Amino acid sequence: MAVEADTGLPEQIEPERGHACPPDWPAPIRALTQLSRVLALVEGAGIIICMLAVIFLSTWQFVERNLVQRHVPFFHSPPWGDGVIRHSVFLLGFFGGAYATFTARHIRIDAVTRVLSVRARLALRVLTTIAALGIVTMFTYAAWGFYKVTLEEAGDASQAEQFFTSSRGALIIVIGYGVVAFHFLVQIALDIGWLVSKQPVPPTYIAEASAH
């Protein structure tokens, strides 16, 4: 099993990854952490639902088309199926992206951070995460502007029968980046908490990839 642990195979992923804080920390931080964890649960559930939706609807369309072309009657796939597949893929991206934020696993350059001590790493991460929070807040704000424009499309005939109208789609972006921003915020609070508290930091919390 040693080799597999090295390669980060699924069974080796520690379930305790993500935001957590000791019970003796101030209530506001604990509340933020708790909310972050609840959101992460929702993201996990959303991932399962979207994955099921994509597989189920795609398979249905495939079976239906091939049977109907051979003049075998079959249950009609819903007219909104295509839109739901496309938006489920889109949602998977945002749910996964939010969860990657919760577990601090966005792709980034670790050339500098990995040579630092744990405390220096934490301090640097506070800095970069504040920047990330600012940037993603801008994404959210700009997405809001886009959302307002899509509201004008509400009456379009092309949106008839669509479950995901363009304004609901745009709302995915607003909420998606909003949640990512929130996870960043909680991470900043927790990182500062560990810096201030002088307690030993759990190794999984700020682990860097290991060079084998």
Place this chain on the structure above:
Amino acid sequence: MLFPLTIVILLALLGLPLFCVLGAIGLLGLHYGGTDLSGGLADVYRLAGAEAVSLSTIPLFTFAGYLMAKAKTAQRLVRMAEALLGWIPGGLALVTLWTCAFFTIFTGASGVTIVALGGLLLPELEKSNYPKRFSLELVTGSGAIGLLFPPALPLIVYGIVYGINAGQITDSGTQTFQIDRFFYAGIVPGLLVLGILSVYCIAMGWHAKVPRKKLDLREFGRAFWEAKWELPIPFVILGLLGFGLAVIPEVAALTALYVFIVESFIYKDVNLRRDLFNLTRESMTLVGAIFMKIAAATILTAYFVDAGIPERLFDLLSVYVHTPRAVLLVLNVVLLLVGCLMDIFSAIVVVVPLIVPAAAKFHIDPYHLGVIFLLNLEIGYLLPPAGLNLFIAAFRFNRPITQLYRAVIPFILLIGLALGIITYFPQLVVVPKATGPQIKMAAPTE
């Protein structure tokens, strides 16, 4: 915008997530260009439009790949491959190389290959005594070659975009470009790249003294029978596509469904209650990280388009470049950069229209150009500091990014060697003869 740009790049080196880096540069550019930032986000929503069709293969094949990694698929396949090919030095490395290339043809993204197959094969390579650096390099780089073979989606999209841009009817036709002939253009160059890399694999196997085995047909038969549920997958995929029964996204969904059923109910390697939730969430965490990067790259692309950056770059180059070979050389450099920063489909849509006039002006064969274009984008994915595949591998195998930077250098050099050969020998780009009367297409004139 130089000052904020410097800050962003500095922060990137200190570990700011890559998606924030790309998105911030995009937003800064739009802001300084006097353009509403929301326009960039409108482009992000395009990922849920027609482009989602190709995007959907990423989560589906990633999910299937994680399922197979959790199951003992790799052990079954490796057992079979070793019985049959274990006598060749570098046998398992060859199996890895060719399997990854083959898989990428269908996923259309070499990053997905790293996720889906790399996780299976890396531990097996390391167990078989291949050097760790080489093993990591092989699973990171092998997907890159698949994009040259039909029906890889980037090849098709390139053909369509190029065809539309070059294919306007005028009275004096000077250049013909036919997509269905282009589909074959990458085959010989792709085989050349595979050939060069195969030699490298054999050399590495030899050098590392990977223990060789006797050809054991009986053992092969047993292993073949054990893997009977997983082996048909590539052939079923080929059949579904070849007979026009399904499109690629449907194939991806069917593959995910099939792999789920086989691993959970036949091999029983995946426990529904214990594994499935975590496994799905894990796989989608990686997909989410990739998605965030692709979405941010579209914001950056929005800025490039709005400010006309690629046009300006090409205008600047046209002042200094005057021969076809020089054009190709410069194009190589620009495309490596593009492949590093932009998503492959955005890159095609934005850059192809700009190179069509240059190709016409210098009488560069459009099929030759297409192969060079795609090969460059693929190398761009492996190129430090920002090549996407490096980050995907770093995430998937939990390795430092700097280790990946070092690991892939021989691969980049070897594919670069192939690229050089292909650039200088256009004869290698073999396309079928035109059949029947053809419509003359004129290249656009300035």
Place this chain on the structure above:
Amino acid sequence: HAQTVLKIATLAPDGSAWMNLFREWGRNVEAKSAGKVKIKFFAGGSQGDERDAVRKMRLGQLSGAAVTAIGLGLIQPEVRVLELPMLIKSYAELDYVRNAMNEDFKKKFEEKGYVLLGWGDVGPVHIFSNIPIRSKADLLQTKLWAWTDDPLVKTMFRQLGSNGVPLGVPDVLTSLQTGLINACYGSPLSMVALQWYTKVKFMTGMQLSQAVGASVVTKRDWDKLAPDAQKIVMDEAKIMEKKLLTTIRADNDKALASMKAAGVQVIESPPAMQKEFEAQAIALRPILEKDPVVYTHEFRTKVEKLLADFRAGKK
């Protein structure tokens, strides 16, 4: 003096007849306005498809767009009346109706905050297939591509009782090759540009509709121009419109001739088939007034009346 830049997006690629004329328009406007107005084009769909272009006009990122009726329909769906199947049957009919209703359309676009600069053509739409189509039953036997993003097409398929195969434009060519679909539709020019003609054997003689397009600018950016500049832009657009119609029509003829030379066989549609489709199309027209609402009854009947007058006058 201050220069006003109009940013205009289109799907037409650089080097196409459309784009060559747009650029000429841009050069003329810039010259005649002494540089006060500059038109910056985004060709080849670099700003996204027509839906994206319309959104970016609403956002103010783009000033205008040159789009097909699909894009126009997202701004003012009434315009789709022109593309109803089996309604307008020739360029002469199209020109007559469009000219007669130009002011109505202009007003309709004004209501939505857009200025209609000039019309364009896409061309006559035909069905192309790998099995000859001589009746509605033949058509229903085909595996027909459906571009379901368009409410008009979607409703038409529903009403035909056909299960079209929904695919994006990039997938059509390979799907014709593998046999996932064996029929598609488009104008001769688009069939050639997308190279779909290489994968079909037959063209159905009957013309389904006339696909059209137009250039529009948002009122927000239009009002930034001085009245004399507006006049220059508009006058030059009129000149461009004339050239565009002539060129595109000639190109469609050329594309048709080239396709025939390349081996695409035209299957004449028997009168019985024409009648079948005519009946189907007439039944479709009221549906698109309420489910979904594409155009108003008033607009549709006005077009029908104009056509009846024109045909009577011709007799």
